Amino acid sequence: MGAYEIEIERTSSPKEKPQGEALGFGRFFTDHMFLMDYDAGEGWHHPRIVPYGPIALDPAAKAFHYAQTAFEGLKAYRTDEGRILLFRPRSNLARLNRSNERLSIPPIDEELALRALKELVRLDRDWVPSEPGTSLYIRPFIIATEPALGVSPSRQYRFVVILSPVGAYYAQGIRPVSIHVEPDYVRAVRGGLGAAKTGGNYASGLRAQEGAAEAGHAQVLWLDGVHRRYIEEVGSMNVFFRIGDAAVTPALGGSILAGVTRDSAIRLLRSWDVPVEERAISIDEIVEAHESGGLKEAFGTGTAAVVSPIGELHWRGERRVVGGGETGELCRRIYGSLTAIQYGRAPDPFGWTEPLDGQP
């Protein structure tokens, strides 16, 4: 068998699919998963689809100790006609290789990985839900598996893809959330891991997120680690502000993730002739824009929610309601346009959707 042929072992005991109940996010997993191994010398090999099940690793596997890992998140959507569309999978796989580079993980073959994604989704296609707003979340990830405690890049890895049917993020309609602007904890800093999609950035955010939740806020707005002044991300999403007529979002300076939804939003906005500024934005500028009435909207962008409007910002003890606490016009328009493309209900002028091969 060639190195690029994907071996398939079908499950003999398909699981019950969650029915009618709240799917939530990332709580149910399909019948199969994709695996591929790497050994120094041999390279990536043995791509295969197997029944979903536990991964057994030596307790000394480097992923457990040194977080040498990278991951991605993307979605497949079921159209009204029952076709299945992946959204920008090539962008996610290209980013996975950029994360790999930062984490000293050997690059994967993006074409093979795309084929694996499609083959896996095709095999588990009955798991792609059809209720409004639902989708199939795809989680490719790579973990260092060499059982050795020396601090150095692993000589063995496993690439895994798992699938999770996820519920509508906005089952009750889009609702703006309350955000805590974090003064102390830092998510990532230039020179660090912030631009890579890797576990450490998420571990680093948990404590602040817990504190914000205890105070009744949905998420944290992260400021930069150098000046503690420039806005970086909101929760694990990129963030946009509408100031006057322009959409403003932090520039990709090495400490924030180059979100695929961020990029999609920017391209949509520009196609509508909305001026987009990618630049440094200080929290002081946001406060001033709020006080002068220039701050019209604030929202996050990410794969899970598509957009998440910010209804209020809490900073230095002050509560600042944004856009009257309502979902703003740009946010709503991005949500409508992106989801219409994702579900195949609108033309796809950017070529973002990718149908499964060989589907009707």
Place this chain on the structure above:
Amino acid sequence: MGAYEIEIERTSSPKEKPQGEALGFGRFFTDHMFLMDYDAGEGWHHPRIVPYGPIALDPAAKAFHYAQTAFEGLKAYRTDEGRILLFRPRSNLARLNRSNERLSIPPIDEELALRALKELVRLDRDWVPSEPGTSLYIRPFIIATEPALGVSPSRQYRFVVILSPVGAYYAQGIRPVSIHVEPDYVRAVRGGLGAAKTGGNYASGLRAQEGAAEAGHAQVLWLDGVHRRYIEEVGSMNVFFRIGDAAVTPALGGSILAGVTRDSAIRLLRSWDVPVEERAISIDEIVEAHESGGLKEAFGTGTAAVVSPIGELHWRGERRVVGGGETGELCRRIYGSLTAIQYGRAPDPFGWTEPLDGQP
């Protein structure tokens, strides 16, 4: 059975112990490991010693995705009389709980964990090597095991302790190493994870370490992420400089690890009436001290090597030989005194060593 009784399942197939060959660091593991589980509601439960073997986790386990992990590293030493001494285990377990706090991991019972460490080492005591300079490395670690992709603290964890017989770090005698001062990559920043012993800090250092190794250097000297000027750590060790008659080491400002060996070195130095300054040290100060002849020594401290003398520093294209490229007096004295205490060859005025219970 009480929650605090440690169940023991002995291996039925003990492994060959590595004989005479180079043990290296963290490559061989003993016959048993300690496990304990956590579930929200139930708390930590089911402490047990079982045969060393693979850990099977759901592929959605949060440790794989969000690096919600913490670990420790300490050692057991065999004395000339065959007794086994743990070195400062309580300090490491206290630090594990500080890491847990930062990572939103529920605290462990330090007394139970100490008992577990001792019971595990006692069971595998024949694995503690006796050749000069060898020891048994103890790696306690905690991983988030809940199979759920939402970014939030896990509701399930596993605490694991594994043991690895390790070789003499300085089989050929202490040898000073060449160090690359890193101008671009950052290990950690204040407000981030730097003070916690968690995977993300190590993942973040791999790329720079690879670059340094390619250029012929043993390790990276990390500068702070804010000013890119103040010295933080060397590789995964704390760092000391002897400037004039004083030992100077970076203060614990939240971005560096509070090393147990660092603390031991400071207390030894003070007991010798060597002035110790814990404060900010810029790379410019080191350059100036080098040029004026005031920089007498530089060395790292850590559990694996105890001390690691720095023979040369490479910064902005310049090679600066420290202490004539030889191991300095303070470094050598700390090494001699610490190892004498660790191997039970000298009195232990600080109460740092902890014998196994019930050993002869």
